[in-house]
Amino acid sequence: MRNLIRFLSKNSFIFLFIFLLFISFVLLVQNNNYQNSKVFNSSNFLIGNLYSTVNNVNDYFNLKEVNAELAEQNARLQTTQISTFSKIYGTTVQIRDTTYAQKYIYTSAKAINNSTNQRENYITLDKGSLNGIKSGMGVVSPKGVIGTVKNVSENFCSVMSVLHEKNAVSAKIKKSGYIGSLVWELGNYRVAQLKDIPNHVKLNMGDTIITSGYSSVYPEGVAIGVVKHFDLLEGNNFFNITIEFLVDYKKLSHVFIIKSLMKEEQEELEELNDVE
Amino acid sequence: MIISVTKYGIMFILLILFQGLILNNIGFGGYVVPFLYVFFILVLPFETPNWMVLLLGFVLGIFVDSFTSTLGMHTSATVFMAFCRAYLLKLVEPRGGYEFNSKPNVQLMGVTWYLLYASILVFLHHIFLFYIESFKLTQFFYTFGRALSSTFFTMILILIVQLFDYKSTSKS
Numbered sequence: 113m114r115n116l117i118r119f120l121s122k123n124s125f126i127f128l129f130i131f132l133l134f135i136s137f138v139l140l141v142q143n144n145n146y147q148n149s150k151v152f153n154s155s156n157f158l159i160g161n162l163y164s165t166v167n168n169v170n171d172y173f174n175l176k177e178v179n180a181e182l183a184e185q186n187a188r189l190q191t192t193q194i195s196t197f198s199k200i201y202g203t204t205v206q207i208r209d210t211t212y213a214q215k216y217i218y219t220s221a222k223a224i225n226n227s228t229n230q231r232e233n234y235i236t237l238d239k240g241s242l243n244g245i246k247s248g249m250g251v252v253s254p255k256g257v258i259g260t261v262k263n264v265s266e267n268f269c270s271v272m273s274v275l276h277e278k279n280a281v282s283a284k285i286k287k288s289g290y291i292g293s294l295v296w297e298l299g300n301y302r303v304a305q306l307k308d309i310p311n312h313v314k315l316n317m318g319d320t321i322i323t324s325g326y327s328s329v330y331p332e333g334v335a336i337g338v339v340k341h342f343d344l345l346e347g348n349n350f351f352n353i354t355i356e357f358l359v360d361y362k363k364l365s366h367v368f369i370i371k372s373l374m375k376e377e378q379e380e381l382e383e384l385n386d387v388e
Numbered sequence: 389m390i391i392s393v394t395k396y397g398i399m400f401i402l403l404i405l406f407q408g409l410i411l412n413n414i415g416f417g418g419y420v421v422p423f424l425y426v427f428f429i430l431v432l433p434f435e436t437p438n439w440m441v442l443l444l445g446f447v448l449g450i451f452v453d454s455f456t457s458t459l460g461m462h463t464s465a466t467v468f469m470a471f472c473r474a475y476l477l478k479l480v481e482p483r484g485g486y487e488f489n490s491k492p493n494v495q496l497m498g499v500t501w502y503l504l505y506a507s508i509l510v511f512l513h514h515i516f517l518f519y520i521e522s523f524k525l526t527q528f529f530y531t532f533g534r535a536l537s538s539t540f541f542t543m544i545l546i547l548i549v550q551l552f553d554y555k556s557t558s559k560s
Contacts (some may be wrong), residue, residue: 132443139463147460147461
C-alpha cells in the first residue's frame with residue numbers, strides 16, 4: 113500500500129496529465145459532433161465485428177438444433193411436393209388459386225428409354241394420351257430442361273430431347289436478360305452452343321442460362337446450364353458461347369411434363385399477326 | 389509575487405481575447421491558422437510547478453475552445469503541450485541549471501535556445517491539435533502540412549511579441 117502511494121506521488125505529474133487529457137477527450141467527444149461520430153462509429157465497428165465473431169462461434173454450438181429443425185422443415189416441404197401429391201391423387205396436380213390464374217400443369221413421368229449419342233436423340237416417357245399428354249408439351253427435370261413431347265401414344269410419349277439438332281430452345285442469360293437460342297451439335301452430350309448473343313453483352317464464366325419463357329413451351333426461368341467457355345471471333349457480331357448442361361442426360365429418371373394452359377391462346381393471338 | 393501573478397493574469401486574458409477575437413478570424417483559406425495563445429505556456433517562469441502548468445494549460449484551452457465551440461480540442465492539445473514542456477525544459481537545460489529569476493525569453497536565454505524551445509513546443513501543440521481536429525489519418529500529409537505552416541506563422545507572431553517585451557525590458 114505504501115509502495116502504491118509512493119508510486120502515485122512520484123508520478124503524480126503523469127497521472128495529472130493523463131487525468132486532464134482524459135477529461136479533455138471526454139469533452140471533445142461529447143461536444144463535437146464530428147469527433148463524436150468518428151469515435152462511436154469506430155467503436156460500433158469494433159463491437160460489431162466482435163459480435164459477429166461470437167455469433168460465428170455460437171452457430172457451431174447450435175448446429176445440432178438447426179439440423180434437426182431443417183430436417184423437420186424438409187420433411188414438411190417434401191409432403192407438399194408435386195411428386196408426393198401425384199402418388200396419392202394420381203399423376204396430375206392442379207392447384208386452384210383465385211389470385212393467380214394457373215398457367216402450367218405439371219405431370220410427373222418416368223423415363224423408360226433414353227439416348228444421348230445419336231444425331232437426333234429421343235426420350236420415351238411412361239405417360240401418354242390417357243394422361244392428357246399432347247404433342248408440343250415441354251419436359252423438364254428438377255435440374256433443368258429436358259425437351260419437347262413429339263409423338264404420343266396411349267400410354268407413352270416420345271420426347272425430342274434438347275440433344276437434338278433441330279430442337280432449339282429459347283434461352284436467356286439470367287444476369288443480363290439477353291435472349292439467345294440454344295442449339296446442340298453432335299458430339300459431347302454435356303455441352304451445347306448458345307447463339308445470337310450480341311458482342312456487347314457482358315459475359316462471365318459460370319453465368320447461368322435459363323429458359324426465356326417466350327415459346328410458352330417451358331415456363332420462364334427453368335435452368336439450362338452455365339457458361340463454360342466463350343470467345344469472340346474478329347469481325348463477328350455474336351459471341352461463340354459454349355454452355356454446360358446442368359442435367360446429366362445419361363442419368364434421367366423422373367421428369368415433369370408441362371402442360372401450358374395458355375399456350376393455345378398465345379398462339380392464336382400470334383397467328384393473327386401472320387394473317388395480316 | 390502578486391505583481392507577477394497580476395501580470396501573468398492580464399497576459400492570460402489578453403492572449404485569450406486576441407486569439408478568440410482576432411487570430412481565429414485570420415486564415416489563409418483555413419489552411420493556416422496561427423495560435424498565439426500557446427505563448428502563455430511558453431512564457432511561464434521556470435519555477436512554476438509542473439502540475440500548475442498542466443492546470444493552467446487546461447484552463448487556457450477551455451477558454452480558447454469556448455470561442456470556437458470546439459470544447460476539448462484546444463484543451464487536450466494545450467494539456468499535451470504543457471506536459472511536454474516539463475520534459476523539454478529538462479532536455480534543453482543549460483549546464484549548471486537555470487539561473488534563479490531567469491525566464492524563458494529571448495533576452496535571457498538567447499535566440500538559439502529560445503527558437504529550439506518554442507518551436508518544438510509549438511509544433512507539438514499544433515500537430516496534436518490538427519490531428520485531433522481532422523481525427524483521421526487518411527489525409528496525413530495534408531494535416532501535417534497545415535501543422536507545419538501554422539507553426540511557422542505562430543512562431544513569427546511569438547517572436548514579434550517577444551520583440552515588444554525586449555524593448556520594454558531594455559529600457560528599464
